[in-house]
Amino acid sequence: MPQTGSELQNRIPYFLLLSSLGLSLARSAGAPGNVPPHGQIVYSAQVSQEEYTHDGGRYDLFLRMVPNGKVTRLTNHRAHPERKLGGAIREPSFSADGKRVLFLADDANSDEDVRKTMTGAAPYPYTLLNVWGLETRTPTVRPYTKGGLGWHHARWSPSGHFFCAVYPSRAGVLDQDVPIPDDIYVWNTHTRKGHRLARVPYGVDDLFWSRNGSSVIYQSGPSANLYSVPRQGGKSTMLLRGKAGRFGYSFSPDSRKVAYVDTDAVYVANASGSSATAVVKLFRSKDAPPWPRPQWARDGKKLAACELSSSGATITTKLHVYDAVIGKGRAVATLKELVTSMAWSNSGHWLVVNVRANSRVGLLAISAADGNSVMLKEPDEVTKGLDWCESH
Numbered sequence: 001m002p003q004t005g006s007e008l009q010n011r012i013p014y015f016l017l018l019s020s021l022g023l024s025l026a027r028s029a030g031a032p033g034n035v036p037p038h039g040q041i042v043y044s045a046q047v048s049q050e051e052y053t054h055d056g057g058r059y060d061l062f063l064r065m066v067p068n069g070k071v072t073r074l075t076n077h078r079a080h081p082e083r084k085l086g087g088a089i090r091e092p093s094f095s096a097d098g099k100r101v102l103f104l105a106d107d108a109n110s111d112e113d114v115r116k117t118m119t120g121a122a123p124y125p126y127t128l129l130n131v132w133g134l135e136t137r138t139p140t141v142r143p144y145t146k147g148g149l150g151w152h153h154a155r156w157s158p159s160g161h162f163f164c165a166v167y168p169s170r171a172g173v174l175d176q177d178v179p180i181p182d183d184i185y186v187w188n189t190h191t192r193k194g195h196r197l198a199r200v201p202y203g204v205d206d207l208f209w210s211r212n213g214s215s216v217i218y219q220s221g222p223s224a225n226l227y228s229v230p231r232q233g234g235k236s237t238m239l240l241r242g243k244a245g246r247f248g249y250s251f252s253p254d255s256r257k258v259a260y261v262d263t264d265a266v267y268v269a270n271a272s273g274s275s276a277t278a279v280v281k282l283f284r285s286k287d288a289p290p291w292p293r294p295q296w297a298r299d300g301k302k303l304a305a306c307e308l309s310s311s312g313a314t315i316t317t318k319l320h321v322y323d324a325v326i327g328k329g330r331a332v333a334t335l336k337e338l339v340t341s342m343a344w345s346n347s348g349h350w351l352v353v354n355v356r357a358n359s360r361v362g363l364l365a366i367s368a369a370d371g372n373s374v375m376l377k378e379p380d381e382v383t384k385g386l387d388w389c390e391s392h
Helices: 014-021 112-118
Strands: 039-053 056-066 071-073 091-095 100-105 129-135 141-143 152-156 162-168 182-188 193-200 204-210 215-220 224-231 236-239 247-250 255-261 263-271 277-281 302-311 316-324 326-335 340-342 350-357 360-365 372-377 383-390
Touching: 039 091, 039 100, 039 372, 056 372, 071 112, 091 152, 100 152, 112 129, 112 340, 152 204, 162 204, 162 316, 182 215, 193 224, 204 247, 215 247, 255 302, 263 302, 263 316, 277 302, 277 316, 302 340, 316 340, 316 350, 326 350, 350 383
Parallel strands: 091 383
Antiparallel strands: 039 056, 039 383, 056 071, 091 100, 100 129, 129 141, 152 162, 162 182, 182 193, 204 215, 215 224, 224 236, 247 255, 255 263, 263 277, 302 316, 316 326, 340 350, 350 360, 360 372
């Protein structure tokens, strides 16, 4: 039976669970469904409450190993002024092999007045932020991009040889009444050179790579259309004609199906958008935040989706799994926290979800079979982003 929110308050941290059950990773290697996934977590944690940006203090990056809990500090922006790394560090993400991290940050010499009034504030929260990179095993930290208008939507390619990101074509104003065109760029991480792929007149609402990494896919415009542009450059082409209120496009591993969230359900359609079928019916609470993108398991046989609802200040997340083989979905767990993103384990037995409590983010592994959960990282630190990479 799915767990209720009250039952999930009694979660056991990973290392205590293994100890209490007398299990070890080596002994359980033949039964991947019995032991939660292990790997590493990168996260941006607050290291000083001193006002630095409009939305908080100073942050640095940390690496946490699962299950042993070892934590390594990856950046110390104040201790190494020669790197010119500022303290507005956020939204880290792993390359596919887990050896490199992209993140957004300001320059140490960024304008203090602009940073304190605009960075982290609507309508231009990415002001002064650039895309930086580091290797987890070395202290090397360097920026890839330049510019003060604010880079965002930095995304690794599947191979890790490239990343794409978005940059505004011009500065906006507080009472901006027309969309600001965005430019999509792609970088070669080996040569550290980038080039512009496309200018998007209505701005970029969502951005991700095709499954094979040959193109960048983006959502834009009042009709939420989906477009594709080749990684090497060329003309953008429309992949799917959308409609207002549709978001969270996710292509299956074989690229033959696409899932997305609409106003009343999660749908699965052919890659062309035809033959759309509602697979998870949803109750869309008026005040609930945007739902996370649906996620396909690696074999394409299961799809995970979240249903968020709110009552006052309380957010509830119901986690659903749709079995594409038998054509049925079911609720797996109900959480008394906001889930902001999710990913399947390599085995397909567990879902790893980011849970947010106020400004603190943790990581939870949930069994897709019975809803049992294990806390991989407690939401006990003020953070500006967290990412997970499972050991291969």
